[in-house]
Amino acid sequence: MPKIKLAENTINQIKEICAQFDNQEGELINVLHQVQNKLGYLPAEVQEVIAKELKMSLAKVYGVVTFYSFFTMLPQGEHPISICMGTACYVRGAEQVLTEFKRQLNIEVGQTSPDGKFSLSSLRCVGACGLAPVVTVGEKVYGRVSPQQVSKIIAEYQQGCPSEAKSA
Amino acid sequence: MTDYKMHLLVCGGTGCKASQSEQIKNNFKNQLQEVGLENDVQVIHTGCFGFCEQGPIVKVQPDNTFYVSVTPDDTREIINEHIVKGRQVDHLLYTDPNTKVQITESKNMDFYKKQVRIALRNCGFINPENIEEYIGNDGYSALGKCLEELTPESAIKMIMDSGLRGRGGGGFPTGLKWDITRKVENEQKYVVCNADEGDPGAFMDRSILEGDPHTVIEAMAICGYCIGANKGLVYIRAEYPLAIQRLKTALTQAREYGLLGENILGSDFSFEIEIRYGAGAFVCGEETALIHSMEGKRGEPTFKPPFPSQEGYLGKPTNVNNVETFANIPPIITKGADWFSSIGTEKSKGTKVFALAGKINNVGLIEVPMGITLREVIYDIGGGIKNGKEFKSVQTGGPSGGCLTNDFLDTPIDYDNLLAAGSMMGSGGMIVMDEDDCMVSIAKFYLEFTLDESCGKCTPCRIGNKRLYEILEKITDGKGTPEDLTKLRMLSHVIKDSSLCGLGQTSPNPILSTLDNFMHEYEAHVNDGKCPAGQCKALLQYVITDEKCTGCTLCFRNCPVGAISGEKRNPHYIDQSLCIKCGACYDKCKFDAIKIA
Ligand SMILES: Cc1cc2nc3c(=O)[nH]c(=O)nc-3n(C[C@H](O)[C@H](O)[C@H](O)COP(=O)(O)O)c2cc1C
Ligand code: SF4
Ligand code: SF4
Ligand code: SF4
Ligand code: FES
Ligand code: FES
Numbered sequence: 001m002p003k004i005k006l007a008e009n010t011i012n013q014i015k016e017i018c019a020q021f022d023n024q025e026g027e028l029i030n031v032l033h034q035v036q037n038k039l040g041y042l043p044a045e046v047q048e049v050i051a052k053e054l055k056m057s058l059a060k061v062y063g064v065v066t067f068y069s070f071f072t073m074l075p076q077g078e079h080p081i082s083i084c085m086g087t088a089c090y091v092r093g094a095e096q097v098l099t100e101f102k103r104q105l106n107i108e109v110g111q112t113s114p115d116g117k118f119s120l121s122s123l124r125c126v127g128a129c130g131l132a133p134v135v136t137v138g139e140k141v142y143g144r145v146s147p148q149q150v151s152k153i154i155a156e157y158q159q160g161c162p163s164e165a166k167s168a
Numbered sequence: 169m170t171d172y173k174m175h176l177l178v179c180g181g182t183g184c185k186a187s188q189s190e191q192i193k194n195n196f197k198n199q200l201q202e203v204g205l206e207n208d209v210q211v212i213h214t215g216c217f218g219f220c221e222q223g224p225i226v227k228v229q230p231d232n233t234f235y236v237s238v239t240p241d242d243t244r245e246i247i248n249e250h251i252v253k254g255r256q257v258d259h260l261l262y263t264d265p266n267t268k269v270q271i272t273e274s275k276n277m278d279f280y281k282k283q284v285r286i287a288l289r290n291c292g293f294i295n296p297e298n299i300e301e302y303i304g305n306d307g308y309s310a311l312g313k314c315l316e317e318l319t320p321e322s323a324i325k326m327i328m329d330s331g332l333r334g335r336g337g338g339g340f341p342t343g344l345k346w347d348i349t350r351k352v353e354n355e356q357k358y359v360v361c362n363a364d365e366g367d368p369g370a371f372m373d374r375s376i377l378e379g380d381p382h383t384v385i386e387a388m389a390i391c392g393y394c395i396g397a398n399k400g401l402v403y404i405r406a407e408y409p410l411a412i413q414r415l416k417t418a419l420t421q422a423r424e425y426g427l428l429g430e431n432i433l434g435s436d437f438s439f440e441i442e443i444r445y446g447a448g449a450f451v452c453g454e455e456t457a458l459i460h461s462m463e464g465k466r467g468e469p470t471f472k473p474p475f476p477s478q479e480g481y482l483g484k485p486t487n488v489n490n491v492e493t494f495a496n497i498p499p500i501i502t503k504g505a506d507w508f509s510s511i512g513t514e515k516s517k518g519t520k521v522f523a524l525a526g527k528i529n530n531v532g533l534i535e536v537p538m539g540i541t542l543r544e545v546i547y548d549i550g551g552g553i554k555n556g557k558e559f560k561s562v563q564t565g566g567p568s569g570g571c572l573t574n575d576f577l578d579t580p581i582d583y584d585n586l587l588a589a590g591s592m593m594g595s596g597g598m599i600v601m602d603e604d605d606c607m608v609s610i611a612k613f614y615l616e617f618t619l620d621e622s623c624g625k626c627t628p629c630r631i632g633n634k635r636l637y638e639i640l641e642k643i644t645d646g647k648g649t650p651e652d653l654t655k656l657r658m659l660s661h662v663i664k665d666s667s668l669c670g671l672g673q674t675s676p677n678p679i680l681s682t683l684d685n686f687m688h689e690y691e692a693h694v695n696d697g698k699c700p701a702g703q704c705k706a707l708l709q710y711v712i713t714d715e716k717c718t719g720c721t722l723c724f725r726n727c728p729v730g731a732i733s734g735e736k737r738n739p740h741y742i743d744q745s746l747c748i749k750c751g752a753c754y755d756k757c758k759f760d761a762i763k764i765a
Pocket of ligand 1: 334335337340364366451452453455488489494595669
């Protein structure tokens with residue numbers, strides 16, 4: 001992965017978050033949540049700063065970041081697409097929907113499209129099993145999605161600003 | 169409730185929120201203002217009503233009219249007709265699919281009739297963001313009773329006598345756990361609420377926190393009083409923003425009302441609750457892993473003993489209970505152990521909440537008395553199988569559970585019966601499957617989940633499950649042999665026997681139960697190269713029958729990969745090398761001309 005140089009400002013932001021938690025090693029997960037919230041992802045360079053601030057080894061920080069699926073070391077697309085692969089969605093055809101998204105965006109789960117517009121991930125149960133299969137794009141939830149609807153959903157975001165289309 | 173004459177309860181559960189219930193709520197508020205009724209009618213966002221399939225739900229009080237599948241366009245009609253003129257809006261009422269009769273009140277619907285709501289008693293009835301409504305419904309009276317009338321010992325005795333067992337999956341007697349933790353001597357102890365809920369396809373605990381957060385807060389305080397802890401922690405996934413937000417609001421309100429903090433209700437008992445965020449790891453639901461995660465580390469399980477009640481969070485005695493377990497505590501304290509233990513079976517008392525989902529008509533959140541049969545749940549409450557298909561199996565216990573068949577439909581549901589049947593209660597996921605579901609694929613689905621979620625600490629789980637998965641993949645790819653079936657079973661037992669934590673010890677259950685109950689499906693895959701459910705793509709082909717095809721071009725227009733060719737009004741043809749077997753053409757053809765071979 002190419003090295004990125006963090007802006008002075010970003011480094012200060014990270015330090016500030018660590019300080020909020022008294023630079024306590026035991027608060028690592030809370031720190032990571034907040035930093036990811038701010039920056040969108042947790043690249044190695046960011047982890048280095050956190051490790052230094054909390055006075056722990058980089059390996060330990062990395063170990064925690066990679067353990068939890070919620071933390072990501074790669075930048076998300078402008079419109080992160082998640083396909084629910086919980087059991088309820090799976091038995092109602094989520095796999096076919098996922099396959100269709102992969103095919104149309106030409107990326108795999110965990111990847112971002114070259115133009116940075118879309119990233120693809122799977123998650124487990126949104127809590128809206130009545131609407132299975134469920135797809136989320138950013139905050140928006142789409143229910144009862146069929147493979148045939150995939151192109152429509154993508155098109156909604158292709159123009160740049162998403163239209164006020166309805167969910168479900 | 170103050171001067172309002174009427175209340176509009178709009179479901180604010182995750183399912184209904186995904187279908188614009190927020191917009192419905194806002195429409196009501198604005199439109200009530202337009203007609204000058206904002207001081208007469210209160211609009212309340214509640215937690216999940218349970219009947220998610222029919223969402224978004226709107227309930228009108230005091231007459232309890234239950235409107236289903238409401239859209240933002242319906243709000244004006246509800247106000248003009250129901251609120252202003254007192255006339256029901258018939259087309260928004262629920263119609264019983266069998267009798268075709270419209271039903272006004274939820275208590276008369278089959279979906280609700282057989283339910284008994286203890287843990288979910290307030291979900292869909294009160295505004296979860298208003299502590300006064302919780303208090304108005306008997307809330308915090310159990311805590312008051314404990315502090316004023318009961319010693320910790322006598323409160324624990326009530327929990328013991330009630331027969332309540334842990335709802336997080338293990339089924340350990342709750343009173344006994346409290347008693348053990350109480351007896352461990354230490355200055356500092358902790359109460360932990362396990363709200364990790366990682367079972368894919370389950371949303372019970374989240375819904376309780378979304379619909380009735382105060383019950384969990386009250387129960388944790390009671391637990392603190394009983395075991396001698398002044399600090400509580402809720403471990404919840406960052407992925408559940410609505411539950412977190414509701415919990416935060418409730419914590420603030422409880423502090424304002426002096427129900428958390430120093431000297432609660434004038435007693436010398438003090439208690440505080442903090443939230444800890446999980447980050448999406450199923451194994452963190454296991455209590456030792458959860459504790460490590462709260463300490464900021466990788467969530468890897470450790471060997472028990474020591475149990476958390478001896479050495480838990482930061483090495484201090486820690487009592488871990490599940491959300492639903494806690495939700496049962498306040499009613500037990502107020503209504504008594506006898507009342508609770510009168511519900512259920514001999515060894516499983518009370519009720520259980522299930523997230524009923526899959527190929528069933530009424531997907532939703534239900535709470536049923538222990539001892540109810542699967543048949544009652546699936547056919548009476550669940551309304552039977554979707555699209556008139558044939559029932560095949562019901563899965564309980566999530567990735568640790570098993571798939572049960574027709575033969576078990578009349579088994580009363582309780583901890584012991586489900587275990588004896590080769591599945592388990594688990595935390596409450598209940599997935600119904602029909603004739604189109606391939607049981608080998610289902611087993612593979614769960615194994616894939618386990619593979620993803622195994623922490624990798626011990627070899628049998630890390631590598632053994634991978635091998636199991638590979639064998640299943642070989643079978644669904646049509647390359648399996650009869651020996652593979654023997655290997656599956658043998659390896660499964662090795663993994664169960666030698667894994668460190670509950671995840672590995674139960675991960676082969678979906679395989680073992682499907683081998684036991686659906687052997688013929690495995691055999692069809694390996695011996696005949698067929699997938700009876702027609703789901704394993706490698707084993708099927710879509711073909712057009714020339715005689716039946718009218719050349720209507722519908723399939724051609726719906727194929728996402730352009731695999732179909734043909735002239736208008738002439739038989740069409742599928743190029744197998746291009747076909748991705750999505751089944752779209754099969755679904756669309758009106759002339760039954762496409763066959764799965
Ligand atoms: C792999 C694994 C995952 C678990 N996930 C959960 C969970 O999501 N929620 C939960 O309450 N208990 C879960 N448990 C059970 C907990 O370890 C623990 O038994 C439970 O929280 C105790 O509470 P209870 O006695 O009230 O059920 C899990 C156990 C294992 C082995
Ligand atoms: S059984 Fe699996 S999840 Fe449990 S400790 Fe071993 S590797 Fe980790
Ligand atoms: S939809 Fe059916 S009838 Fe129409 S062209 Fe396709 S196969 Fe033939
Ligand atoms: S199954 Fe799907 S990909 Fe194959 S021919 Fe039919 S529509 Fe096209
Ligand atoms: S399994 Fe997809 S929303 Fe529950
Ligand atoms: S989310 Fe509204 S009824 Fe379940």
